[in-house]
Amino acid sequence: MKQGLKLAMEATNSNPTSTAAAELLCGVNAKALLDSVDAFLFDCDGVIWKGDKLIDGTPETLEMLRSMGKKLIFVTNNSTKSRFQYANKFRSLGLSVSQDEIFSSSYAAAMYLKVNQFPLEKKVYVIGGEGIVQELQLSGFTALGGPEDGEKRAQWKSNCLFEHDKDVGAVVVGLDPDINYYKLQYGTICIRENPGCLFIATNRDSVGHMTDLQEWPGAGCMVGAICGSTERKPIVVGKPSTFMMDFLLQKFNLSTYRMCMVGDRLDTDILFGQNAGCKTLLVLSGVTTKSILDDPSNKIQPDYYTSKVSDFLNFLGE
Amino acid sequence: MKQGLKLAMEATNSNPTSTAAAELLCGVNAKALLDSVDAFLFDCDGVIWKGDKLIDGTPETLEMLRSMGKKLIFVTNNSTKSRFQYANKFRSLGLSVSQDEIFSSSYAAAMYLKVNQFPLEKKVYVIGGEGIVQELQLSGFTALGGPEDGEKRAQWKSNCLFEHDKDVGAVVVGLDPDINYYKLQYGTICIRENPGCLFIATNRDSVGHMTDLQEWPGAGCMVGAICGSTERKPIVVGKPSTFMMDFLLQKFNLSTYRMCMVGDRLDTDILFGQNAGCKTLLVLSGVTTKSILDDPSNKIQPDYYTSKVSDFLNFLGE
Structure with missing residues (x-):
């Protein structure tokens, strides 16, 4: 039990930040990014949907990425729903996502206790x-x-x-x-x-x-x-702690450097991706604006940024 | 507004602690302590009462201190009551204390806004x-x-x-x-x-x-x-911040080195007294036990400690 606990505690405290300014996503670097990764980790709120409203172009983008053989994983800090309830939410918005592709912080809490052999x-x-x-x-x-x-x-x-x-x-x-x-x-x-x-x-x-x-x-x-x-x-156990990342890397046998974390929050999503050694893409469809990203007080720079996930559709059509 | 605000912020951060071990109160040092101070500041819960029950011997002790010409001030972090409601509580327990002698953190919040000229x-x-x-x-x-x-x-x-x-x-x-x-x-x-x-x-x-x-x-x-x-x-604005202390020193024209703070908590009462430069007396009738006081992890040592306020009655009868 002690080792797992120690790992999660350390993960919460680690804070490697990138100092190079984020690159605006465009046709050239989008293609290079796609070639360099096998899996995309998506935050949900502000990336896939906003409240109960789907963000335009998301279903087509996810389908395109799937058709290119990319693994899709959905990682959310929202703990109010179980994975089963999340799968229903995806379905109600017209997205085909299975329970096994979803990692909510509610599930992470249960998995933390499980991997640390919390007595039944x-x-x-x-x-x-x-x-x-x-x-x-x-x-x-x-x-x-x-x-x-x-x-x-x-x-x-x-x-x-x-x-x-x-x-x-x-x-x-x-x-x-x-x-x-x-x-x-x-x-x-x-x-x-x-x-x-x-x-x-x-x-x-x-x-x-x-x-x-x-x-x-x-x-x-x-x-x-x-x-x-x-x-x-x-x-x-949720983002930016890497507990969830360590768990899913083991489960899917993935390499972090072949993954890209896509999120709308610098201090959870992007930091989570950076903590784990993933590539990172900030979307401006959620809580972070361009001026927050550019503010001198912000120390967290993703590798790339773009307005929304469906920009991939345009870049790959060029 | 800015200066008052700055003062209270600094007070919250200041943390002068005494490293000499606390002295057990006895006949000799109790008399010396009484001679050296003009005013006693009392915390209420765990010192005067516990919940709704008066701590034994308190009324007689307070009367004795008053008869010796000591000023009594009651300083509580509990904000659920106003000073008017506190005066009623004192009365219901058989203690004669006026509203002007009571400094609750609810009153401190109002006074903070007042001295900082918060717009009406x-x-x-x-x-x-x-x-x-x-x-x-x-x-x-x-x-x-x-x-x-x-x-x-x-x-x-x-x-x-x-x-x-x-x-x-x-x-x-x-x-x-x-x-x-x-x-x-x-x-x-x-x-x-x-x-x-x-x-x-x-x-x-x-x-x-x-x-x-x-x-x-x-x-x-x-x-x-x-x-x-x-x-x-x-x-x-409450203990251990010195906002309340600065306010009442000005109001009563007192000198902190001629005051003694009496409380049951190290991290609020005793620290509050020390922050202000008062003498400090810990009573063990509340949340702090002798083993907490003696624990190597505790860095806050009052000048004196005793089991309860009414020990003064015994010491002065010796």
């Missing part, structure tokens, strides 16, 4: 959505909390002892639209009082596109709350 | 209890949020724009037993989108004695959540 007789308390609970259960773990505790309230009165399950050996924290004091209290008490209890964060994204129009607090908000009450640092 | 036409969004709302209103500010937003929910659907008040110029975050996604979202959007919006934390205590029996998440939990979603550091 122990339990996992969840601050987050149904996606985490489902993935934990699919891996044979007992999940407590999650949506079930959405309406519970702590009793603030004298001589009140908050009872918690002493068998909880891990608390998994992700984005939780039904966050409340009860869940924060339950997770905090498990981490502070149960010896050796792990504190796992699906990711630490500060905000996300919960709607098409605006950025709202992301998992970084709930994770920050538990950091504040426990004075502990989490083990992060 | 601007508004303040509150993540926290009624105490903060009351103190802001007593100082003439317009408070939004707080308990009123306890039952509100964000709509998670496409094309949903979360409307927020563009006149909010400060978000005050304290302990909030009714924390929810709506409030976190409101505060986050104000800080991220309203130009110059201040992020003020009443305090960052990780946990507190919400009941007699157990420690539950404190304001540090809610403050951590907003740090996570905004990627901003708060201006802390």
Whole structure:
């Protein structure tokens, strides 16, 4: 257990950044990029879709890449859905993507416990959505909390002892639209009082596109709350930690230098790709604008940038 | 406005710690301590009471100190009550303490805005209890949020724009037993989108004695959540920041070296006293045990320690 844990902790702290300015994608370098990689890793929100709306030209682009023999993998920090639920979302948007091609941070949390041989007789308390609970259960773990505790309230009165399950050996924290004091209290008490209890964060994204129009607090908000009450640092399993990357490299027997990470966020997607040694492509269809990329305070430069994934269609038609 | 703000920020970062081991309070040094100070600053929870239960011997001790001409000031990080509500709590426990002797972090938040000339036409969004709302209103500010937003929910659907008040110029975050996604979202959007919006934390205590029996998440939990979603550091007005101390020194015309801070927490109370240059006395009637004090990882040593405030009665009777 210790080695896997150590790896994920280190991955979260490593921060290799590229200092060369990103190249604008064009016909010439797009073709060279395609020739140099076997697999594309795509972030979903801001790359494939925005909220519930597909980004134009995506289905045709993915089909073209598949027809060229490229492996496609979808890596999302959003933990509210399980892989099964994500496959349904892809299908509802007219995209043919199988569950095995999807790596969500909810799945990563379950896989982290699995590869680190978390004892099956122990339990996992969840601050987050149904996606985490489902993935934990699919891996044979007992999940407590999650949506079930959405309406519970702590009793603030004298001589009140908050009872918690002493068998909880891990608390998994992700984005939780039904966050409340009860869940924060339950997770905090498990981490502070149960010896050796792990504190796992699906990711630490500060905000996300919960709607098409605006950025709202992301998992970084709930994770920050538990950091504040426990004075502990989490083990992060989602981007930019390379835990998920190490896991899928092993699963698919891929080489990182023959992969390209495509994402809309510098501090998660691009850093995740760089941490792992992948080529990186920033799309401006999500949260990052050209002026953010060019700002002197930004230290993360992808290899390439372009407006949206479907630009590949134009470049390869030239 | 800038200078006051700078002062409070610096105060939060300053961290002078004493390395000499704490002296056990006894008849000799207790008398010397009493002779050397004009005022005692008391933390409340874990010092005067624990939850809703008075700690034995406290009323007699406070009366004795008053009869010796000592000024008594009560400084609490708990922001859920206003000074008016605190005065009622003291009264209900049989202690005669006036509102003017009480400095709560709810009052400190209002005073921070006042001394920094926060414009009265601007508004303040509150993540926290009624105490903060009351103190802001007593100082003439317009408070939004707080308990009123306890039952509100964000709509998670496409094309949903979360409307927020563009006149909010400060978000005050304290302990909030009714924390929810709506409030976190409101505060986050104000800080991220309203130009110059201040992020003020009443305090960052990780946990507190919400009941007699157990420690539950404190304001540090809610403050951590907003740090996570905004990627901003708060201006802390409660202990161990010296904002409150600077304010009351000016108000009462006191000298810090003629004061003694009495508290049960090393990282807030004792550090607060040391930051300000006061003498410090740790009581073991709250969250800190002798083994925590003696642990090599603890770098904060008070001048003196004793089991409870009423030990003064014994020492002065010797």
